Every structure is written in C-alpha cells, then in structure tokens.
Amino acid sequence: MKNKSTNTWVLAEVIRGNLSPVALELLFIAKKLAKETGDKVCAVLMTNDKKDFAQKLICHGADIVYVAEDKCLANFDEDIYSQLLTDMIKAHTPNIFVLPATSTGRSLSAKTAILADTGLTADATDLQIDKETKLLHATRPTFGGNLMATIMCEVKRPQMCSLRPLTYPQTECDKKRKGEIVNFKVDAKKYKSNVKFVSFKELEDNEIDICASEIIVAGGRGVKDEKGFALLKQLADSIGGTVAASRAAVDNGLMPYRCQVGLTGKTIKPKLYIACGISGQVQHMAGMSSSDVIVAINKDAEAPIMAQAKYALVGDVFEVIPQLISQLKSK
Ligand SMILES: Cc1cc2nc3c(=O)[nH]c(=O)nc-3n(C[C@H](O)[C@H](O)[C@H](O)COP(=O)(O)OP(=O)(O)OC[C@H]3O[C@@H](n4cnc5c(N)ncnc54)[C@H](O)[C@@H]3O)c2cc1C
Structure with a gap:
C-alpha cells in the first residue's frame, strides 16, 4: 500500500x-x-x-x-x-x-x-x-x-x-x-526454511569472475572451436586479461555460462574489451557497451560491433590474434 x-x-x-x-x-x-x-x-x-x-x-x-x-x-x-x-x-x-x-x-x-x-x-x-x-x-x-x-x-x-x-x-x-x-x-x-546449506565452493584460480577483470578478451561464433579459444586465452594471458564469450559461443559449449556477456549473461565494465569474432547484436552489447575501450576484430567491416568499437580491426581472428601476440611478446 x-x-x-x-x-x-x-x-x-x-x-x-x-x-x-x-x-x-x-x-x-x-x-x-x-x-x-x-x-x-x-x-x-x-x-x-x-x-x-x-x-x-x-x-x-x-x-x-x-x-x-x-x-x-x-x-x-x-x-x-x-x-x-x-x-x-x-x-x-x-x-x-x-x-x-x-x-x-x-x-x-x-x-x-x-x-x-x-x-x-x-x-x-x-x-x-x-x-x-x-x-x-x-x-x-x-x-x-x-x-x-x-x-x-x-x-x-x-x-x-x-x-x-x-x-x-x-x-x-x-x-x-x-x-x-x-x-x-x-x-x-x-523464520522457516526449506533450504539446507551443504557447502560453499570457491571459484578455482582458473575460474576468475569476468566482472572483476579489467581486461576482457571475448570470443564469439567467429572463434569457431576450442583451438580458437585457446588462442584467445594466449592473448588474454599476455595482457593480464580474462576470456569471456558471446551466447553463441556458450551455446556451442566452448565456454561456461558464467563467462557469458550480455542480456542473459553478465554485465561488465572492463577498461579494455577485445571482441573477437562477435557480431555485436543488441543482446550482447547490453552486457559490455559501457566498457572504457572496445576493440573489435571481425572479418566483416559492417558487423554492428565495428561501429561501437574505438579500434575496429578488419581481419580473420586466426591471423590477427597471432600477430598481436607476437608483437606483444616482442615488447
Ligand atoms: C532473449 C535473448 C537474450 C540473449 N542474450 C544474449 C547474451 O546475453 N549474450 C549474447 O552474446 N547474446 C545473447 N543473445 C543472442 C544474440 O542475439 C546473438 O545471437 C549472439 O550475441 C551472437 O553471437 P556472436 O556475435 O558470437 O555470433 P554471430 O552473430 O554469428 O557473429 C559471428 C561474427 O563473427 C565474425 N566472424 C566469423 N568468422 C570470423 C573470423 N574467422 N575472424 C573474424 N571474424 C569472424 C562474423 O563476421 C560475425 O560478425 C540473446 C538473444 C535473445 C533473443
């Protein structure tokens, strides 16, 4: 009332x-x-x-x-x-x-x-x-x-x-x-409860919460498979980042749901968001559009994410990412 x-x-x-x-x-x-x-x-x-x-x-x-x-x-x-x-x-x-x-x-x-x-x-x-x-x-x-x-x-x-x-x-x-x-x-x-607390399981070291990470390297359908995500992990490790994913990648079983960014996933606000092979549909953008700097790697220059990105790299993730990693290693 x-x-x-x-x-x-x-x-x-x-x-x-x-x-x-x-x-x-x-x-x-x-x-x-x-x-x-x-x-x-x-x-x-x-x-x-x-x-x-x-x-x-x-x-x-x-x-x-x-x-x-x-x-x-x-x-x-x-x-x-x-x-x-x-x-x-x-x-x-x-x-x-x-x-x-x-x-x-x-x-x-x-x-x-x-x-x-x-x-x-x-x-x-x-x-x-x-x-x-x-x-x-x-x-x-x-x-x-x-x-x-x-x-x-x-x-x-x-x-x-x-x-x-x-x-x-x-x-x-x-x-x-x-x-x-x-x-x-x-x-x-x-107070009555139907819940019985059994135990609490902390996240493992390799299960970093994507909300807590300042650098996110996210992969979508364009990253294709486990090998593609291993490449993303290499890039993330070289810049102290964490790997996240679009729903398409999560639905394909490439990443766990807790790493999904977007409307039905998590909202994040990292300093740097590198979107690899992600088209940037509105439901994905809902979870990351307030990132400080967005970098997009996509072979389609017209993909919606490219217009939102501060740096839009047109190219194949399987060519661009190895080059980024080797340049970062040489620094
Ligand atoms: C109710 C609802 C809730 C949703 N919630 C979410 C959500 O929380 N999160 C989310 O992400 N989505 C969500 N979606 C789904 C969303 O609409 C999109 O389908 C999804 O985000 C697409 O994922 P994607 O960008 O990885 O795949 P796609 O849209 O298929 O895009 C793949 C991109 O990769 C590029 N590409 C392909 N191969 C390469 C390559 N070798 N190198 C470079 N680029 C390449 C393509 O050009 C394309 O732009 C939701 C949808 C609905 C209806």
Missing part, C-alpha cells in the same frame, strides 16, 4: 564476510533518486558479522543503516533472508527499495516482493524519478533486448527493483559523514 515513507533503501549485500562493492553503486543511484524525492538514503545489512560495514556505508552516503545481525544469516538462505527482509520492510515502510541484480539479489528481491505484497522491476538498467508524480521509473530491456520498457509501481509500496551491477559508479568515501545505525532484532526461531 502507498505510505508516507520518505526512505529510499538499498540492500548492502555481504558475500562470504565481505561487503559487496555493488552496495556502493546502489548508494550512488539512491542518492541521485533521493535528490528528486527528498527521501533519506538508507542501507540494509543482513549478516552474521557486521564488522565496520555500517560505518563504511555511512561514509559512502547512507543516512541510516538498518542492521540485522544473527548467526542464522551466516550463509545466504533465500527463505530466511526474504522473511526477515519483509519484516524489516513492514516495520520501516520504505518508499523505494533497490536491490542488486546479482544471483542472490535476483532471487531475494523476487521472493521478498511477493511476501511484502508489492511489485518488482527485475534487472533494471536505469532508474529515474518522475518530476511530477515522484514515482520511480525503472527501465529494463524487454522483448529480447529489442525494446526498453519503463515500469512504474503506482499503488503498492515499496517500489522495488533489482538493478544490474556496474550500471552506476560507486560513491566516494567521506570519513567525516555522520549517520544513524538502527539495529533490527532478528527473531531467528520465527
């Missing part, structure tokens, strides 16, 4: 004991929205060990941090987290609530929206406040990325959305900033 709340919330995820950097991106957008609504910017922490995270969130722009700390929050459990989050929403009635569209944030936001009886715009790529109505306008790709839909939640509150990571920059830290820390009592016995 509509309420008179003047709080814009963001979820500050704690992942394996660390405050997720996405929280600082969400604070950036929350501050921007709050300028239009006059809301207070609030962060929500759910963890078994709050460390100094609340103070960090205040330094990065939160006016209020709601902290729920309990050992039942040690591992992400969608059932427990969503019930607790719903209780926090009911107690403090935020106006807007932005969660990260990470794998945990996506499932948590969907379940919480149902329990809190409100709407959710999942996987938004832009958030604005309507100047007249002060409603949140959440924009997200639809119809396979060919259209952008702007969605409003007129009646129910909070206006909830999950926002793609790396959409906005992080807020700066101001160590002198002051804010309020509000502890939320966790009644662990009340």
Whole structure:
C-alpha cells in the first residue's frame, strides 16, 4: 500500500564476510533518486558479522543503516533472508527499495516482493524519478533486448527493483559523514526454511569472475572451436586479461555460462574489451557497451560491433590474434 515513507533503501549485500562493492553503486543511484524525492538514503545489512560495514556505508552516503545481525544469516538462505527482509520492510515502510541484480539479489528481491505484497522491476538498467508524480521509473530491456520498457509501481509500496551491477559508479568515501545505525532484532526461531546449506565452493584460480577483470578478451561464433579459444586465452594471458564469450559461443559449449556477456549473461565494465569474432547484436552489447575501450576484430567491416568499437580491426581472428601476440611478446 502507498505510505508516507520518505526512505529510499538499498540492500548492502555481504558475500562470504565481505561487503559487496555493488552496495556502493546502489548508494550512488539512491542518492541521485533521493535528490528528486527528498527521501533519506538508507542501507540494509543482513549478516552474521557486521564488522565496520555500517560505518563504511555511512561514509559512502547512507543516512541510516538498518542492521540485522544473527548467526542464522551466516550463509545466504533465500527463505530466511526474504522473511526477515519483509519484516524489516513492514516495520520501516520504505518508499523505494533497490536491490542488486546479482544471483542472490535476483532471487531475494523476487521472493521478498511477493511476501511484502508489492511489485518488482527485475534487472533494471536505469532508474529515474518522475518530476511530477515522484514515482520511480525503472527501465529494463524487454522483448529480447529489442525494446526498453519503463515500469512504474503506482499503488503498492515499496517500489522495488533489482538493478544490474556496474550500471552506476560507486560513491566516494567521506570519513567525516555522520549517520544513524538502527539495529533490527532478528527473531531467528520465527523464520522457516526449506533450504539446507551443504557447502560453499570457491571459484578455482582458473575460474576468475569476468566482472572483476579489467581486461576482457571475448570470443564469439567467429572463434569457431576450442583451438580458437585457446588462442584467445594466449592473448588474454599476455595482457593480464580474462576470456569471456558471446551466447553463441556458450551455446556451442566452448565456454561456461558464467563467462557469458550480455542480456542473459553478465554485465561488465572492463577498461579494455577485445571482441573477437562477435557480431555485436543488441543482446550482447547490453552486457559490455559501457566498457572504457572496445576493440573489435571481425572479418566483416559492417558487423554492428565495428561501429561501437574505438579500434575496429578488419581481419580473420586466426591471423590477427597471432600477430598481436607476437608483437606483444616482442615488447
Ligand atoms: C532473449 C535473448 C537474450 C540473449 N542474450 C544474449 C547474451 O546475453 N549474450 C549474447 O552474446 N547474446 C545473447 N543473445 C543472442 C544474440 O542475439 C546473438 O545471437 C549472439 O550475441 C551472437 O553471437 P556472436 O556475435 O558470437 O555470433 P554471430 O552473430 O554469428 O557473429 C559471428 C561474427 O563473427 C565474425 N566472424 C566469423 N568468422 C570470423 C573470423 N574467422 N575472424 C573474424 N571474424 C569472424 C562474423 O563476421 C560475425 O560478425 C540473446 C538473444 C535473445 C533473443
């Protein structure tokens, strides 16, 4: 239901004991929205060990941090987290609530929206406040990325959305900033779960998260086979990069899904993105168009990616990449 709340919330995820950097991106957008609504910017922490995270969130722009700390929050459990989050929403009635569209944030936001009886715009790529109505306008790709839909939640509150990571920059830290820390009592016995935590498996050294890499060498259908991707790996290794892929390459079993860039894959913002044998369809561009520098290697000068690239190399990847590697080696 509509309420008179003047709080814009963001979820500050704690992942394996660390405050997720996405929280600082969400604070950036929350501050921007709050300028239009006059809301207070609030962060929500759910963890078994709050460390100094609340103070960090205040330094990065939160006016209020709601902290729920309990050992039942040690591992992400969608059932427990969503019930607790719903209780926090009911107690403090935020106006807007932005969660990260990470794998945990996506499932948590969907379940919480149902329990809190409100709407959710999942996987938004832009958030604005309507100047007249002060409603949140959440924009997200639809119809396979060919259209952008702007969605409003007129009646129910909070206006909830999950926002793609790396959409906005992080807020700066101001160590002198002051804010309020509000502890939320966790009644662990009340929460029922159908989830049993078995174990957590860290990524292996060779399973680097493509979102964390500043240099990406991505391959598409034009890279053809395992040998082609081995060549990409050689190029990536020579410049300290990580190999990623288009959906076509993932669908062909050449790379795992976790390396897919795009609408149904990951959104990344590396300093350098080298697209090899990728045509640059809109669904792929949705995941990497905000890279600082895009280099495209494609034998078709008219491929859409060539128009988006700062450096467009027309040629066969199997000729161009070995030359690049040997030139880099000779430096
Ligand atoms: C709902 C939906 C979601 C989607 N989500 C994603 C997503 O998350 N990520 C994604 O990537 N796609 C996604 N797609 C698919 C997307 O539309 C494209 O089909 C896909 O990106 C194409 O991959 P590609 O560029 O590797 O292949 P292609 O489009 O087939 O392009 C291959 C390119 O390689 C070039 N080439 C061929 N051989 C060589 C060579 N030897 N040397 C140099 N260049 C060469 C060709 O000129 C061509 O430009 C989605 C589609 C839909 C409908």
